[in-house]
Amino acid sequence: EAQVTQNPRYLITVTGKKLTVTCSQNMNHEYMSWYRQDPGLGLRQIYYSMNVEVTDKGDVPEGYKVSRKEKRNFPLILESPSPNQTSLYFCASSSLSSPLHFGNGTRLTVT
């Protein structure tokens, strides 16, 4: 089954404790991205990647890092999480012939 898999689905952590949210897709898509969803603000892009070793900032990249060492994986790293990063995060992938397909989301709470 074609899918984008994120883990974990839920995460509660404390300020400053580094964390990684994993994302993997099995559709051989070139393009992957991370969005955060906050009430009233829609889906805002954090980072995106057009292919292996090619990443670029989206609209709200501050406080986040990403890497694309393999085509299927695109982890999101929060080096020092803060409460304003409490949000619902979605990973997504697409290609020239396939529209954007989202993962099931990761709800992060930073206390």
Add this chain to the structure above:
Amino acid sequence: GENVEQHPSTLSVQEGDSAVIKCTYSDSASNYFPWYKQELGKRPQLIIDIRSNVGEKKDQRIAVTLNKTAKHFSLHITETQPEDSAVYFCAAGKPGGYNKLIFGAGTRLAVHP
């Protein structure tokens, strides 16, 4: 950069009525306009999309119209049903996501039986 505005933020209709959600975009280079539906607690899922060489596209009870001159596009849902209740997002960008896909803030649609 691209900016997408979406209205209304909430919409309440009776079952069987029509619902219309409107979006405007700022970047005239945008040529791909998808709509996503997000049910409570679930991921956004593509329901319909349109490219700039087409003015209207229909899929059963849903349709999207595009006015490139005015830089706005709309989602039309006819004969609404309770299962249409969800948050709907419009977006603007380039096909395949090779450029940034910018989303509107969303419209929460409630269909009352």
